[in-house]
Every structure is written in structure tokens, then in C-alpha cells.
Amino acid sequence: MIEAYGLTKRYGAKTAVYNLTFQVRPGAVTGFLGPNGSGKSTTMRMILGLDTPTSGQVTVGGHAFKGLPNAPRQVGALLDAKAVHGGRSARNHLLSLAQLSGIPTRRVDEVLGVVGLQEVGKKRSKGFSLGMGQRLGIAAALLGDPQVLLFDEPVNGLDPEGILWVRNLMKRLASEGRTVFVSSHLMSEMAQTADHLIVIGRGQLMADMSVNEFITRNSVGFARVRTPEGEPEQQEKLTAVLQEAGGQPQPEGDGALRVTGLPLPHISDLAHHAGVRLWELSPHQASLEEAYMRMTQGSVDYRSTVDERAGLQQQMPGGPLPGQQMPGGLPGTPMPGQHMPGAPVPGPPMPGGPVPGQQMPAQQGGWAPPPPPPQDAPNPYARAEGGDAR
Amino acid sequence: MAHVSRVLKSEWTKVRSVRSTLWTLVASVVVTVGLGAMICTLTQSEFSRMSTRSQLTFDPTYTAFAGMSLGQLAMIAFGVLVVSAEYGTGMIRSSLTAVPQRGTFLLCKVLVAGLLVLVVGMVTSFATFFLGQALLGDHGTNIGEPGVLRAVLGGGLYMTLIMLFSLGFTFVMRSPLLAFAILMPWFFLVANILGSVSATKKFAQYLPDQAGGTVMSVVPDSLDRPYGPWGGLLIMVAWTAVALLAGYVVLKKRDA
Numbered sequence: 024m025i026e027a028y029g030l031t032k033r034y035g036a037k038t039a040v041y042n043l044t045f046q047v048r049p050g051a052v053t054g055f056l057g058p059n060g061s062g063k064s065t066t067m068r069m070i071l072g073l074d075t076p077t078s079g080q081v082t083v084g085g086h087a088f089k090g091l092p093n094a095p096r097q098v099g100a101l102l103d104a105k106a107v108h109g110g111r112s113a114r115n116h117l118l119s120l121a122q123l124s125g126i127p128t129r130r131v132d133e134v135l136g137v138v139g140l141q142e143v144g145k146k147r148s149k150g151f152s153l154g155m156g157q158r159l160g161i162a163a164a165l166l167g168d169p170q171v172l173l174f175d176e177p178v179n180g181l182d183p184e185g186i187l188w189v190r191n192l193m194k195r196l197a198s199e200g201r202t203v204f205v206s207s208h209l210m211s212e213m214a215q216t217a218d219h220l221i222v223i224g225r226g227q228l229m230a231d232m233s234v235n236e237f238i239t240r241n242s243v244g245f246a247r248v249r250t251p252e253g254e255p256e257q258q259e260k261l262t263a264v265l266q267e268a269g270g271q272p273q274p275e276g277d278g279a280l281r282v283t284g285l286p287l288p289h290i291s292d293l294a295h296h297a298g299v300r301l302w303e304l305s306p307h308q309a310s311l312e313e314a315y316m317r318m319t320q321g322s323v324d325y326r327s328t329v330d331e332r333a334g335l336q337q338q339m340p341g342g343p344l345p346g347q348q349m350p351g352g353l354p355g356t357p358m359p360g361q362h363m364p365g366a367p368v369p370g371p372p373m374p375g376g377p378v379p380g381q382q383m384p385a386q387q388g389g390w391a392p393p394p395p396p397p398q399d400a401p402n403p404y405a406r407a408e409g410g411d412a413r
Numbered sequence: 414m415a416h417v418s419r420v421l422k423s424e425w426t427k428v429r430s431v432r433s434t435l436w437t438l439v440a441s442v443v444v445t446v447g448l449g450a451m452i453c454t455l456t457q458s459e460f461s462r463m464s465t466r467s468q469l470t471f472d473p474t475y476t477a478f479a480g481m482s483l484g485q486l487a488m489i490a491f492g493v494l495v496v497s498a499e500y501g502t503g504m505i506r507s508s509l510t511a512v513p514q515r516g517t518f519l520l521c522k523v524l525v526a527g528l529l530v531l532v533v534g535m536v537t538s539f540a541t542f543f544l545g546q547a548l549l550g551d552h553g554t555n556i557g558e559p560g561v562l563r564a565v566l567g568g569g570l571y572m573t574l575i576m577l578f579s580l581g582f583t584f585v586m587r588s589p590l591l592a593f594a595i596l597m598p599w600f601f602l603v604a605n606i607l608g609s610v611s612a613t614k615k616f617a618q619y620l621p622d623q624a625g626g627t628v629m630s631v632v633p634d635s636l637d638r639p640y641g642p643w644g645g646l647l648i649m650v651a652w653t654a655v656a657l658l659a660g661y662v663v664l665k666k667r668d669a
Contacts, residue, residue: 102507
């Protein structure tokens with residue numbers, strides 16, 4: 024059991040962690056989620072007594088870490104896979120840690136086997152891949168067979184097989200009644216591993232709940248509505264009607280509409296009254312990743328700007344400009360309407376950047392499910408073209 | 414002060430399992446003994462051409478230890494590396510997670526590194542002394558003469574102290590780059606220059622290496638210092654204690 028009360032850490036003017044209060048319970052994998060730089064590692068270091076909190080406190084099993092009797096037998100941690108002396112062999116690295124905690128030498132060979140490094144135990148860790156380094160770090164955490172385990176980004180650099188292995192390891196450790204606290208910036212990873220979630224953004228607690236509850240609370244349901252292909256006026260009509268009724272229809276890449284704010288039966292009624300036939304009307308839940316992104320949107324420290332590639336783009340030699348080709352370029356597919364640019368974009372993404380990307384509604388963020396075509400490709404011609412379409 | 418023996422064992426594993434330990438210690442022995450031997454050979458052949466004053470205050474023991482000025486740099490490197498191996502790699506977090514009692518951690522590092530270097534330093538000191546005297550021939554001295562055994566033992570202590578000073582200093586600096594960049598030029602050049610220039614000599618003779626070095630001299634007139642050989646070593650002990658104490662305070666106070 025890890026308990027934090029009002030945990031705060033300031034580095035000069037920058038507050039890395041602010042007023043965090045949470046509990047990590049035994050018998051479950053607790054995911055610790057937040058974007059890069061949100062204070063996850065700082066929090067973990069404070070739990071381990073490496074950093075002193077500016078205010079507040081954190082205890083493990085009721086004790087401050089420094090006061091824990093025989094801490095390494097109770098708490099195991101993987102903080103940084105690279106935190107190994109490259110010139111020392113994996114086995115000697117673990118041996119020095121084992122001796123620190125009074126753990127018998129034979130345990131070192133055991134954990135090397137557990138993480139699958141028995142073959143390279145005598146090799147200097149300098150030559151290890153990132154994945155092997157992670158395994159070595161996990162081995163170090165397991166050494167003391169501790170009841171409380173902390174892992175900071177354990178799947179970084181692992182191959183799919185390794186990720187699966189870590190996932191199962193975490194679950195197994197939790198099922199043995201241990202406290203497992205795993206940080207990650209990947210919601211999708213946590214969704215498959217964790218039972219409970221603690222989400223922080225900019226050092227502040229944003230959510231502390233079970234994974235299922237997190238999904239229910241944070242994911243907004245939406246309806247996918249598809250009108251008959253080849254009849255764009257049907258879709259336009261429906262869009263107008265839905266907007267009038269207070270819904271927010273947004274075109275999706277494949278020609279369907281994503282409607283939020285209206286229950287499904289109501290959409291059906293509206294379509295019926297408007298005389299619009301529907302080929303599809305289906306309920307959907309936003310994915311966990313989307314919920315997480317929405318929650319932490321305001322608290323991302325490092326956001327990239329669009330690469331304008333100003334002056335770097337070369338014109339295609341001869342022929343019409345790619346952007347201009349678009350409207351007539353895909354015969355047999357419905358044309359984008361006047362204000363409904365839900366143009367389907369089959370085939371390879373055109374270098375000119377197709378029109379729909381331009382009109383991506385702002386509130387949708389950058390994560391509409393169908394991987395968006397190169398919407399951000401800032402081709403000046405495509406931009407001009409998009410303007411014409413309006 | 415829990416589990417000191419465990420931490421000692423672990424520190425020993427850390428020290429013996431990296432190659433830098435072997436390299437720095439071997440370099441220190443080879444350079445000290447080799448350079449000492451070279452200078453003794455030169456002195457032996459040039460002795461008749463030296464001034465009378467130089468001949469009268471000639472200190473065969475101190476001459477044998479001439480290689481120490483370069484050999485100590487390897488010891489400094491060892492002291493820096495023992496600590497920076499923790500900070501440079503991030504291993505310090507694993508270590509301090511396992512030993513939350515930071516005082517114990519530092520003490521055990523000091524003990525393991527100190528004892529190892531004491532042994533190596535003593536071996537070096539005796540080797541360089543005996544080889545030097547053999548090469549000096551008639552101008553040499555022997556271990557039974559007054560003050561000579563003290564000087565030879567002092568040579569081993571000197572090496573240990575300079576290493577511990579660097580170790581403590583690196584705990585303050587926490588970065589191998591900073592520690593090397595300050596310690597190496599300081600002990601190789603700056604301290605020696607300050608010690609030779611008459612204007613700064615008064616203060617420079619209290620610097621750790623300048624003061625500690627007197628313990629290796631047998632003929633006090635050759636150095637002209639206001640303190641004796643043991644007094645000089647004591648000054649160096651004080652410096653080392655301060656460095657280690659400062660290292661301890663930084664280790665205790667700062668986030669790892």
C-alpha cells in the first residue's frame with residue numbers, strides 16, 4: 024500500500040507535482056498515467072525517498088521510505104533502465120544490489136532467469152539493447168521478492184513479445200497480492216494492464232478510479248450515421264437537420280457522419296422526418312486513448328507545431344497541381360458538398376493533402392479514429408483549394 | 414547504521430566488477446614507481462654536478478617519491494570514478510533505494526575505496542622506495558634510518574588521502590566532468606605553481622597535496638615548511654575530512 028497526502032514538489036519556480044493525494048492498493052495493477060513531464064517520475068522518486076517533497080508526505084506500508092525496516096525487501100523499483108554502469112556485467116550489477124539488501128547470491132541467477140537474461144548475465148551491460156536494459160531493470164526490482172513494486176515506463180523499448188511478457192508479469196505480481204504501481208504515458212498500454220488508474224497532468228491529479236469507471240466517465244458516446252453513397256444531398260440535408268436539433272455532426276474520412284449530442288433514436292426520427300435514408304446508424308464509445316487525450320489536452324508540456332516546410336516543397340514537374348486534381352480525381356465517389364466536405368479518401372494519400380483534413384473541426388482534436396490523411400500537410404495549393412470549396 | 418556489512422560487501426562487488434578500478438590503480442603504481450625510478454637514475458648520474466647546498470640537503474627518500482606527483486592523478490581518477498559511476502549512470506537511485514540511510518552508504522564507499530587504496534598505496538610506496546634507493550646506489554638511504562620508515566608509510570597514506578579527498582569532492586560535484594575538470598589541473602598544475610611562486614607560497618603550503626607531501630620527506634631543510642611531516646599530513650587529513658563532510662551534507666540534503 025502506497026499512500027500520498029498533499030504531495031508537492033517544487034524546483035525553484037517550477038512546480039513539478041502539486042498536492043497529489045492518492046492510494047495505491049495491494050492486489051491490483053495501478054496505472055500511473057500522464058504525458059511526458061507531468062511529474063510521474065518525480066512522484067515515484069518521492070515515494071522511494073530519493074527526492075524530498077516540498078510539502079506533503081508519502082508512505083509505503085505506513086512508513087516513510089527512509090524509515091522502512093529493510094526497505095529493499097519490501098519495495099522493488101525500476102526507475103531508469105539505463106541506470107546501470109555499462110562496464111559492469113548484468114550479473115555483477117544485480118549481485119551488488121542483492122548484497123546491499125542481504126539477498127542470497129542464488130537469487131541473482133533466479134531473477135536473471137525470470138527476465139530471460141541468463142545467457143548474457145556475464146556480459147557487460149554496455150552492449151545491451153534498450154529492451155535488455157528494461158529486463159535487467161525489472162530483474163533488479165524483483166530481487167528482494169518485494170510486496171510493493173514500482174515500474175517507471177517498463178515497456179519502453181520492448182518488442183511485442185516483451186510487452187506481453189511485462190503485462191503478464193504485472194498482472195501475476197498483482198494477483199499474488201502485491202502492490203504494483205506502473206507509470207506510462209500510453210493509455211492503450213494501461214488499458215490492457217491496469218485495473219486502476221491514477222492520471223496526472225502538469226503534476227496535478229486528474230483522475231483516480233478504476234479503468235472501467237474511467238472509460239464510462241470520460242468517453243463520450245457518439246453515433247455513426249451513414250447516408251446512401253452517391254447522394255451527397257442526402258447527407259447535407261441530414262447534417263442541417265441534426266445541427267438544427269442541437270447535435271454536432273462531423274464528417275468522417277470514409278463518408279460517414281460522427282454525431283454527438285443526440286441519442287440514437289432521436290437521430291433516426293430526425294432522419295425519418297427529413298426523408299433521409301440511413302445505411303448505418305450505430306452506437307460507439309470513444310476509445311480510452313481519446314478520453315485520456317481529452318483529459319490531458321490542457322496539460323501537455325511539449326506540443327509540436329505544424330511543420331510548415333516553408334520554401335522546402337518542390338513543385339511536381341509538369342501536370343496539374345496535385346491539389347487541383349482532387350475534386351475530379353476520384354470518379355464514382357460522392358463529391359463533397361458546399362459545406363459538407365466529407366469527401367472519402369480512398370487510395371493512397373495524395374501528396375497535395377486532401378480537403379477533408381482542412382475542415383477537421385477543431386473540437387475533434389487531432390485524433391479522429393480513421394487515421395487522418397495527411398491533413399497537416401500544409402501544401403499552399405491545397406489550402407487555396409480548400410478555400411475555394413467553401 | 415544498519416547492515417553495514419551488507420553495504421560493504423556490495424561496494425566491494427561494485428569496485429571489483431568494473432575495469433576502471435584495475436586501470437586506474439595499475440596506472441597509479443606504474444607511474445609512481447616508474448617515474449620515481451627514472452628520476453633516481455638521473456639523479457644518480459648527475460649527483461656530482463649538483464650544487465653543494467643541493468648535495469647537503471639531498472633527500473634520497475623524497476627523491477624516490479618524485480613519481481607521486483603524476484601517480485596521484487590516477488588515484489584522484491579512481492576516487493572520482495568510484496562516486497561518478499553512481500551519479501553518471503543513475504545507479505545512485507538504485508543504490509539509495511536499497512540503502513536509504515545515506516550516511517551508511519557514504520561511509521561504506523569510503524571504507525571500501527579507502528582500504529583498497531591504502532593497500533595499493535602502501536605497496537606502491539614501498540616498491541618505489543626500495544627501487545629508488547637501489548638505483549641511487551651510494552647516495553641512497555635505507556629503511557632503518559631515522560624518519561625513513563615514517564616517510565614510506567606516509568607515502569601510502571598520502572595516496573589514500575588524496576583519493577578520499579577526490580571522493581568527497583565528487584560527492585559535492587556529482588558530475589564526473591566537473592570533478593575531473595577541477596581536480597586534475599588543480600593537483601597537476603595549479604597547486605604546484607602556487608607552491609613554487611614565492612608570493613603565494615605562504616598560503617599554498619597549506620593546500621592538501623603541498624602539506625601532505627611533506628610526510629614523504631626525511632630531510633626537513635629541503636622543503637622549509639612551518640610544520641613537520643606529521644603536521645603536514647594532519648593538514649591533509651583535515652582537508653579530506655572537510656571534503657567528505659561536504660560530500661555527506663550534499664548527499665543528505667539533495668535529491669538523488
